[in-house]
Amino acid sequence: MILWRFPELGGLEYVLHHCLSMYSILLSLISGQGQIYILMVLFTEITTPFVNLRWYLDSAGQKNSKLYICNGVMLFLVWLVARVILFGIFYSHVIFHFDQVKQIFPLGFYSLLLVPAFLAIMNCYWFWKIFKGLLKTLSKARHSQ
Numbered sequence: 296m297i298l299w300r301f302p303e304l305g306g307l308e309y310v311l312h313h314c315l316s317m318y319s320i321l322l323s324l325i326s327g328q329g330q331i332y333i334l335m336v337l338f339t340e341i342t343t344p345f346v347n348l349r350w351y352l353d354s355a356g357q358k359n360s361k362l363y364i365c366n367g368v369m370l371f372l373v374w375l376v377a378r379v380i381l382f383g384i385f386y387s388h389v390i391f392h393f394d395q396v397k398q399i400f401p402l403g404f405y406s407l408l409l410v411p412a413f414l415a416i417m418n419c420y421w422f423w424k425i426f427k428g429l430l431k432t433l434s435k436a437r438h439s440q
Contacts, residue, residue, distance in 0.1 A: 304350075312417050315410050322406055328399050329407055335385050336411060339378045339418070345370035364436055371429045378418040385411060 297304060297313055316336065323333045345366055352363045389396055389407070399407060 308417055308420075312414065315413060319406060319410050322403055326400060326403055328403055332385065332389070332407060332411070335381060335388075336414065339381060339414075341377045342370065342374050345373055358432075359436075359439070364432060367425075367429050367432050371425055374418075374422055374425055379422055382411065382415040382418065 297310055301310065319336065320333055323329045348366050349363070349370060352358065352360065352366065357363050396407060397404065
């Protein structure tokens with residue numbers, strides 16, 4: 296679906312995000328190591344229904360609806376928790392258990408350190424865009440009343 300609808304659903308960063316995620320999941324499944332970290336990163340997908348609803352409402356011309364505004368607020372809050380704060384918890388867990396993390400095979404170890412870092416950077420970038428969009432939408436909604 297990502298490649299079929301490219302770039303309508305997202306640009307290269309969107310494709311990179313999903314390729315890195317699939318790589319990490321496959322690496323963990325094949326090796327049998329690091330599943331707790333995969334679970335933590337997969338939890339970030341709880342934001343997907345809000346992203347999808349935003350896209351559907353936008354496509355339907357409903358940018359001024361109350362549902363669009365409520366969904367935007369929820370997307371902001373859920374993204375903050377699941378994609379920004381969770382990565383802080385992720386890396387604090389890695390640091391506190393680094394003696395165990397070092398025992399993962401080399402490719403898994405370096406992937407565990409690098410892939411989530413790339414995902415966290417992308418998530419913060421998207422969070423900034425969500426935040427700016429939310430401010431714009433709320434400002435527009437307040438002026439229209």
